Amino acid sequence: MFPFPELRKGQDAMLDDCRTAFAAGEHLLAHAPTGLGKTAAALTAAVEVAQERGLLVVALTSRQTQHAIFVETLKRIHAQKPLKIVDVISKQDMCPRDDLDESRYGVFQAVCTALVRNNDCSYHAGYSPQFLPQVFDEPLSAADLKTLCREEVQCPHRVALEAAQECDVLICDYNYLFTPWSDVVWDRIQRPLEEVLLIVDEAHNLPDRIRLSASPTLSLQRIREAQREAGQALRAQLSILERLVESLTEHKGEKEIDGGSVSRMLDAALKQKLTDLEGFVQLLERSAQRRLQRGKVARMGDVAEFLHHWRFLKKDSDLRLAHGGDKPWQRKLSLRLLDPASISAPVFRAVRGSVLMSGTLKPRSFYRDLLGLDTERSRKATYSSPFPPENRLLLCVDDVSTLYRNRGDPLYRKLAASLTTVAQATPGNVAAFFPSYALRDEVASRLGEHGKALLLEERGASPAKRTALLGRLQQRDALLLAVMGGIFGEGVDYPGNLLAAVAVVGIPVPPPSLEQKKLEEYFERKFGDGKGRLYAQTYPAVNRVLQAAGRCIRSETDRGVVLLYDNRLGHRPYRRFLPKEVRHCTSSAVPALVRSFNGPRTGNPPS
Numbered sequence: 001m002f003p004f005p006e007l008r009k010g011q012d013a014m015l016d017d018c019r020t021a022f023a024a025g026e027h028l029l030a031h032a033p034t035g036l037g038k039t040a041a042a043l044t045a046a047v048e049v050a051q052e053r054g055l056l057v058v059a060l061t062s063r064q065t066q067h068a069i070f071v072e073t074l075k076r077i078h079a080q081k082p083l084k085i086v087d088v089i090s091k092q093d094m095c096p097r098d099d100l101d102e103s104r105y106g107v108f109q110a111v112c113t114a115l116v117r118n119n120d121c122s123y124h125a126g127y128s129p130q131f132l133p134q135v136f137d138e139p140l141s142a143a144d145l146k147t148l149c150r151e152e153v154q155c156p157h158r159v160a161l162e163a164a165q166e167c168d169v170l171i172c173d174y175n176y177l178f179t180p181w182s183d184v185v186w187d188r189i190q191r192p193l194e195e196v197l198l199i200v201d202e203a204h205n206l207p208d209r210i211r212l213s214a215s216p217t218l219s220l221q222r223i224r225e226a227q228r229e230a231g232q233a234l235r236a237q238l239s240i241l242e243r244l245v246e247s248l249t250e251h252k253g254e255k256e257i258d259g260g261s262v263s264r265m266l267d268a269a270l271k272q273k274l275t276d277l278e279g280f281v282q283l284l285e286r287s288a289q290r291r292l293q294r295g296k297v298a299r300m301g302d303v304a305e306f307l308h309h310w311r312f313l314k315k316d317s318d319l320r321l322a323h324g325g326d327k328p329w330q331r332k333l334s335l336r337l338l339d340p341a342s343i344s345a346p347v348f349r350a351v352r353g354s355v356l357m358s359g360t361l362k363p364r365s366f367y368r369d370l371l372g373l374d375t376e377r378s379r380k381a382t383y384s385s386p387f388p389p390e391n392r393l394l395l396c397v398d399d400v401s402t403l404y405r406n407r408g409d410p411l412y413r414k415l416a417a418s419l420t421t422v423a424q425a426t427p428g429n430v431a432a433f434f435p436s437y438a439l440r441d442e443v444a445s446r447l448g449e450h451g452k453a454l455l456l457e458e459r460g461a462s463p464a465k466r467t468a469l470l471g472r473l474q475q476r477d478a479l480l481l482a483v484m485g486g487i488f489g490e491g492v493d494y495p496g497n498l499l500a501a502v503a504v505v506g507i508p509v510p511p512p513s514l515e516q517k518k519l520e521e522y523f524e525r526k527f528g529d530g531k532g533r534l535y536a537q538t539y540p541a542v543n544r545v546l547q548a549a550g551r552c553i554r555s556e557t558d559r560g561v562v563l564l565y566d567n568r569l570g571h572r573p574y575r576r577f578l579p580k581e582v583r584h585c586t587s588s589a590v591p592a593l594v595r596s597f598n599g600p601r602t603g604n605p606p607s
């Protein structure tokens, strides 16, 4: 069933490991570098075992762009063994109605819900089970399904969820299984988790994605905006919440608060207004819905969503904070999920077997612990890179440290001078990734004449701007300055040797904060053995370094230089993550080493 003529080096071992894990009901944590062909290996093994035992394969990705490789691989498998495949993305992105060209998801969702309830959407009303066989004729991407459904006047999202009830393979986002509200979505699919073989793509992203999905914030400003939208009775109830948040955020900085007592205080005060917390949230939701249906922003919905999360206390696995400040947007309450396992462990316990794969899934015990995988059921595997090591010059620049205490003009000048020489000595694009925009900007303002077009990643840039910036790289004469953990440092592939050199500046250790301290304390309590700091900051930071460094070589013919600017990477606890071929050098040696590596290619940008 393997969909390609030949297995690559290392791919055969991964295929065997995946088969064993799925057949034995285990969780395989696979550190599988770029280029290994991990999607084909995991899908082949999952489909083989699932077909034999009547199970469902679910492939989860963290980004829509990652769906394409799953669909393409499944098309090849389907050519040998016909399969029912469903690819589903967000309802908004699948909606074929041109009259709902609404970018705000909340507004879209409310309008769609109202249309369905009033039987006013012809696409939704037109659904017919007789249409499903057409969906399964051949594997369709979500975009293909949208096109087909537009012609047939069917709602693509509804069709996808109906089809998922009887499909062999479902491709969807992490959200379908790993958020506090996943039960609601999954219930619509009506497939027991006990019959699921799970593939988690780019699994290093999963812990953070889970924590983010359950960590909302509510500012005083947002409450006041909601008050302006509300009718008289609701406005009075929102005033109670406003006064409570004002009293909790009078201090400077942030402090931990008791979520249970805040809920009780709010509940008691609301009862004076003939309602309680539950009734208040429901009224906010109904009022927000009415505004959204009229195409208006509804901050009341944001307040309702926050309180909805706030009401559910998860013993000691989450943290409630009150943040003080001078401005209403700075004064806020926030809920921080500390333990992603509170959401992921029940899912992994229930599924029949799983493969979690990534090019940077190290150390595997960290991900196993963080996601709450059963040790007895978990296996680890490492596969080596199929790319020729001589195609990459990997340098660790040892006379630089970006520790906070070292920051200042001399460091910024040194980094800027070195990056300038790297850009001068490199034909083609150079990308440099920083731990923060602030450090990036300090260095950018001190660059010398480097002879390339300077491209700066914008904080919160729109997809159109990001696409334009990537398009600019096609001219192969740019110096891109971006941040680690951002879209350019992790989410973007750079095919065709688009980056001839990548510089990773520093280690993105999170700045000290109460949340960070509590996270460390929580992991230390839960895992002991000095793991608090490692799990809360060291391992996540090193993962971002490795992700950014991995942007350079994306295929076996790519060639390039990777520079790591931070001497801490040569020491514990970081050095174990660096490949053995790393060369240590000083910044003054960098230009000659880069020129020598590029050799005769200098002046001839790779194409």
Ligand code: SF4
Binding pocket: 091, 092, 094, 095, 096, 097, 100, 111, 112, 113, 115, 116, 121, 122, 123, 124, 154, 155, 156, 157, 158
């Ligand atoms: S029901 Fe489907 S087609 Fe209709 S508005 Fe909602 S998503 Fe769009």
